[in-house]
Amino acid sequence: MLEVAQLSLALSGRRLLHEIGFSARPGQITAIIGPNGSGKTTLLRALTGEVPALPLPGLRLSLNGHDIARTKPRILAQFRAVLAQSTQVAFPYTAAEIVRLGLDAGSGGAAPDLIDRLLAEVDLPGAGGRPYHQFSGGEQARVQLARVLAQARQPVTPEGPGWLFLDEPVASLDIGHQLMVMRIARSFADAGGGVVMVLHDLNLTAMVADQVLLMHAGRLLAQGRVDQVLTDALLGQAFGCPIRVGRAPASGPWILPQSAA
Amino acid sequence: MVALPLPRRPRPQASRSLPRPTPRLVTLLLVLLLLAVSVISLGTGAAGLRLTEILPALFGEGLDRRAEVILWDIRLPRLALGIVVGASLALSGALLQGLFRNPLADPGIVGVGAGAGLGAVLAIVLGGLLPPAIAAWTGLHLVPFAAFLGGLGVTLLLYRLATRGGQTSVALLLLAGIALAAFAGAATGILIYMADDRQLRDLTFWSMGSLAGASWAKLGGALPLILPAMIAAPFLARGLNALALGEAQALHLGIRVQAMKRLAVFVTAAATGAAVAVSGGIGFIGIVVPHLLRLFAGPDHRALLPQSALLGAALLVAADMIARSIVAPAELPIGIVTACLGAPVFLWILLGRRGLTGL
Numbered sequence: 290m291l292e293v294a295q296l297s298l299a300l301s302g303r304r305l306l307h308e309i310g311f312s313a314r315p316g317q318i319t320a321i322i323g324p325n326g327s328g329k330t331t332l333l334r335a336l337t338g339e340v341p342a343l344p345l346p347g348l349r350l351s352l353n354g355h356d357i358a359r360t361k362p363r364i365l366a367q368f369r370a371v372l373a374q375s376t377q378v379a380f381p382y383t384a385a386e387i388v389r390l391g392l393d394a395g396s397g398g399a400a401p402d403l404i405d406r407l408l409a410e411v412d413l414p415g416a417g418g419r420p421y422h423q424f425s426g427g428e429q430a431r432v433q434l435a436r437v438l439a440q441a442r443q444p445v446t447p448e449g450p451g452w453l454f455l456d457e458p459v460a461s462l463d464i465g466h467q468l469m470v471m472r473i474a475r476s477f478a479d480a481g482g483g484v485v486m487v488l489h490d491l492n493l494t495a496m497v498a499d500q501v502l503l504m505h506a507g508r509l510l511a512q513g514r515v516d517q518v519l520t521d522a523l524l525g526q527a528f529g530c531p532i533r534v535g536r537a538p539a540s541g542p543w544i545l546p547q548s549a550a
Numbered sequence: 551m552v553a554l555p556l557p558r559r560p561r562p563q564a565s566r567s568l569p570r571p572t573p574r575l576v577t578l579l580l581v582l583l584l585l586a587v588s589v590i591s592l593g594t595g596a597a598g599l600r601l602t603e604i605l606p607a608l609f610g611e612g613l614d615r616r617a618e619v620i621l622w623d624i625r626l627p628r629l630a631l632g633i634v635v636g637a638s639l640a641l642s643g644a645l646l647q648g649l650f651r652n653p654l655a656d657p658g659i660v661g662v663g664a665g666a667g668l669g670a671v672l673a674i675v676l677g678g679l680l681p682p683a684i685a686a687w688t689g690l691h692l693v694p695f696a697a698f699l700g701g702l703g704v705t706l707l708l709y710r711l712a713t714r715g716g717q718t719s720v721a722l723l724l725l726a727g728i729a730l731a732a733f734a735g736a737a738t739g740i741l742i743y744m745a746d747d748r749q750l751r752d753l754t755f756w757s758m759g760s761l762a763g764a765s766w767a768k769l770g771g772a773l774p775l776i777l778p779a780m781i782a783a784p785f786l787a788r789g790l791n792a793l794a795l796g797e798a799q800a801l802h803l804g805i806r807v808q809a810m811k812r813l814a815v816f817v818t819a820a821a822t823g824a825a826v827a828v829s830g831g832i833g834f835i836g837i838v839v840p841h842l843l844r845l846f847a848g849p850d851h852r853a854l855l856p857q858s859a860l861l862g863a864a865l866l867v868a869a870d871m872i873a874r875s876i877v878a879p880a881e882l883p884i885g886i887v888t889a890c891l892g893a894p895v896f897l898w899i900l901l902g903r904r905g906l907t908g909l
C-alpha cells in the first residue's frame with residue numbers, strides 16, 4: 290500500500306506540489322495524468338524519495354508501511370523499482386549489463402536466463418550483447434523497462450507487494466509497444482504487485498487504470514475511477530480546452546483529439 | 551492505390567553484439583602481461599646486469615655483492631614503485647571517470663594531480679620548518695599525506711564547481727580543472743622560490759615525474775594511503791555501475807549515492823596523492839588505461855577497477871623501461887613517455903565524442 294498525505298514539495302524556492310493526498314493499492318494500476326508541467330514527474334520523484342517532501346504537519350509518505358524518507362535505499366530497492374522519464378547511460382554498457390543492474394538490486398533468486406527472457410519480453414530478443422548506445426530511443430526505453438522488471442521480478446516479495454513506479458513508460462514507443470507495456474503493467478498488478486505510472490495518453494489511461502490521479506498546477510484536481518475522473522468537465526478544466534469524452538457501447542470511454550474544439 | 555511492400559522490421563542482430571572476452575580471461579591475460587613486463591624490467595638497466603644473472607638471485611642463490619645491491623636496492627624497489635604508482639594512477643582515473651560519469655575525467659587533466667603536487671611541495675618546503683620531533687614522527691608519510699590532502703581539496707572543489715543536482719557539466723569540469731591546475735601550479739611556483747638548495751633538488755627531480763630514486767622507504771611512505779585505496783576500490787564497483795545511469799537511478803537501485811560518492815572522492819584522492827607524492831606528475835595513465843579496457847573488455851566496474859590497476863601497473867613499468875633505455879645511459883623523465891603515448895589517445899577520445907551533447 291502506498292499512502293500519501295499532505296505531500297508538498299518545493300524545488301529551487303518554487304512550490305511545485307501542494308498538499309497531495311491519496312493511496313494506491315497493490316493489485317491495481319494507478320495512473321497519474323495531467324497537462325505538461327502540472328507536476329506529474331515531480332510527484333513521482335517525491336513518491337520515490339528522490340526529492341524530499343516539505344516537512345509539514347500531517348505529512349505521510351509510506352510504502353508497504355515503510356516511511357520512504359527513512360528507509361535505506363537498499364531495502365526499498367528490494368520491493369520497488371523506478372523507471373525515470375529518460376535515462377542517460379554514461380559508458381558503453383551492453384543491454385544485458387544494464388538489465389543486470391536491476392537484477393542485482395532486486396531481491397529473490399533469479400533464473401540464469403532471466404535477462405534474456407526479460408529482453409525478449411520487451412521485444413528485444415537476443416539483444417543482450419548489443420551496446421546500449423546503438424539502440425534507438427524507443428529500444429533504449431525498453432531496455433530500461435527490462436532493467437526495472439528485473440529488479441521487480443517478484444510481484445510479491447518477502448517485504449510485501451512489489452511496486453513499479455513508471456514515468457511515461459510509453460512516451461517514445463510505437464502503438465504496438467505501448468500496448469505491450471500496458472500488458473506488462475497489467476499482469477504485474479494482476480499478480481499482486483502495485484503499479485504507479487505517469488501516462489500521457491488519456492485513451493491508454495482509460496484502458497488500463499484502476500485509479501486515476503489528475504494533476505493540475507501541482508495539485509491533485511481529482512482522483513478516482515476512470516469514469517469518475519475522465520469527464521468532460523474535469524479534463525476541460527485540467528487541460529484548459531473543451532474536451533468531449535466519447536463512449537463506445539461495448540467498452541470504456543475514449544477521447545478523440547478532434548473532439549477538443 | 552498501390553500497396554507498398556512492408557519493410558521488414560529490423561531485428562536486433564546477434565552478430566552486432568560486442569565480441570567481448572570474458573572478464574576472467576582479460577584479468578588472467580593482464581596478470582601474465584604484468585609478470586612478463588616485470589621480469590623484463592628487472593633485466594633492463596644501465597648496469598647491464600642480465601636477466602639470466604638476476605633471476606637466480608631472486609630465489610636466494612649466490613650472487614656477487616654488486617649484483618645483489620643492484621637487484622635489491624635499485625631494480626626491485628623501482629619495479630615495485632612502478633607497479634604501485636601505475637596501478638594507483640589508472641585506478642584513480644577509472645574511479646574519477648565513474649564518479650563524474652565521463653571518460654575524460656583524469657586526475658592529471660582535471661587538476662587533481664596538480665592539487666596533490668601542491669600538497670607535496672608544501673610538505674617538502676615547509677616540512678623543514680616543523681619541529682624535529684614532529685618531523686621525525688611524520689617521517690616519510692608527510693609528503694604523501696600532504697599530497698592526499700591537496701588532491702582531496704581539488705576533487706571536492708571540482709565536484710562543487712562542475713556538478714549541479716547530480717549532473718556534471720563536462721565543459722565546466724575541464725575548464726575548472728584548468729583553472730585549479732593553474733592555481734596550484736602558481737602556488738607551487740611560489741613555494742619553489744622559497745625553497746633552499748637541498749629542497750630545490752628534491753623538487754626539480756620530483757616535478758619531472760620519475761621513478762628514479764625509488765627506495766623501499768619511499769614505497770613504505772606511500773603504502774598507508776595506497777593500500778586502503780586498493781582495498782576500498784572494489785566496494786565502489788556496484789555503486790559506480792549504478793551511477794552510470796544517473797544519481798536518481800542509482801538511488802532506486804539501492805545505492806547510498808552520497809556516501810558512495812564521498813568514498814570514491816577519498817579513494818581517488820588517496821591513490822592520486824600517493825602516486826604523485828612518490829613519482830611526481832605522471833600524466834595520461836589514468837585516462838588511457840580505463841579507456842582501452844572499456845573499449846575491449848567492457849565498462850563493468852567490477853572488472854574495470856582491478857583490471858585498470860593491473861594494466862596501469864604494466865603500462866607504467868613498460869614506460870619506465872622505455873624511459874631508461876631510449877637515451878641510455880641517461881634517462882628520460884617518465885612523464886614524457888606517458889604523455890607521448892597518452893595525449894593522442896586523449897585526442898582520439900575527444901574526437902569520438904565530438905557532437906555528443908556537452909562533450
Ligand SMILES: Nc1ncnc2c1ncn2[C@@H]1O[C@H](COP(=O)(O)OP(=O)(O)O)[C@@H](O)[C@H]1O
Pocket residue numbers: 300301303305323324325326327328329330331332
Ligand atoms: N528542479 C526544479 N526546480 C524548479 N522547478 C522545477 C524543477 N523541476 C521541475 N520544475 C518545474 O515543476 C513543474 C512541473 O514539472 P514536471 O513535474 O516535470 O511536469 P510534468 O507534469 O510535465 O512531468 C514545471 O513547471 C517545471 O518547470
Ligand SMILES: [Mg+2]
Pocket residue numbers: 329330331374
Ligand atoms: Mg514529466
